[in-house]
Amino acid sequence: MSDGPVAQANPHALVVDDEVELGRLVGDYLTREGFAVDVVGNGVDALESARTAEPDVVILDLMMPGIDGVEVCRQLRTFSDAYVIMLTARVEEVDKLIGLSVGADDYLTKPFSPRELVARVKAMLRRPRAGRPGPDQALVRRFGELTIDREAREVTLAGRPVELTRLEFDLLETLSSRPRLAFSRRQLIERVWGPEWGGDEHIVDVHVARLRRKLNDDVAAARFVLTVRGVGYRMGTG
Numbered sequence: 001m002s003d004g005p006v007a008q009a010n011p012h013a014l015v016v017d018d019e020v021e022l023g024r025l026v027g028d029y030l031t032r033e034g035f036a037v038d039v040v041g042n043g044v045d046a047l048e049s050a051r052t053a054e055p056d057v058v059i060l061d062l063m064m065p066g067i068d069g070v071e072v073c074r075q076l077r078t079f080s081d082a083y084v085i086m087l088t089a090r091v092e093e094v095d096k097l098i099g100l101s102v103g104a105d106d107y108l109t110k111p112f113s114p115r116e117l118v119a120r121v122k123a124m125l126r127r128p129r130a131g132r133p134g135p136d137q138a139l140v141r142r143f144g145e146l147t148i149d150r151e152a153r154e155v156t157l158a159g160r161p162v163e164l165t166r167l168e169f170d171l172l173e174t175l176s177s178r179p180r181l182a183f184s185r186r187q188l189i190e191r192v193w194g195p196e197w198g199g200d201e202h203i204v205d206v207h208v209a210r211l212r213r214k215l216n217d218d219v220a221a222a223r224f225v226l227t228v229r230g231v232g233y234r235m236g237t238g
Helices: 020-032 043-053 069-076 093-101 114-126 166-177 185-193 202-214
Strands: 012-016 036-040 057-061 083-088 106-109 140-143 146-149 154-157 225-228 232-235
Touching: 012 020, 012 043, 020 036, 020 114, 036 043, 043 057, 043 069, 057 069, 057 114, 069 083, 083 114, 093 202, 106 114, 146 166, 166 185, 166 202, 166 232, 185 202, 185 232, 202 225, 202 232
Parallel strands: 012 036, 012 057, 057 083, 083 106
Antiparallel strands: 140 146, 146 154, 225 232
16 A cells, blocks of 8 residues: 655656666565656666756665765765665664765665665655745844855855755754754654654764764864754754
């Protein structure tokens, strides 16, 4: 049974895996759920397909011969803000962190259920985006040298643009929406990843670390994204 329509008509998925049968299986599940799907078996074809087809989501195997998933994701992030789910046969935390550090939004370890993967993809595409502000939500928020333009989805630091992924912007937008509130990891997951997302809450810490690096925010003396010990994170004044 389908678990509901995705957020947009005919979203495009790119499946990248050198295990041909697994790639086809994942592609078939996504096709049945209304996705337009491309399946490729190596990193070179993945980057070419991503440039021409402009997918909404990329399901990317970590360990591939030639250009591996980490390098594909790194290059992909130079021209695409598609959601990326990394697949890995290794369970060590370092592999998960490596994948997420280059811009992956989520990960699954093999073996996995194709139904779970499809559910993760659909939850990502349903994830709430920052829409038009209400009367209490300013279009532009300023925290010292940091400026967040919600409508343009642009961030500048000391007048210079900061390139964020969609997920990173949504995380920063959520924290800045109530700057005096300490958000728990679960609250951030529900606001940014969506209430149906069922992965490890540790993913929040990884993306906060990426966001801090882009904002030149020293974890020991953070100005913008503050750690609230035992709770989670809140926005700083800059």
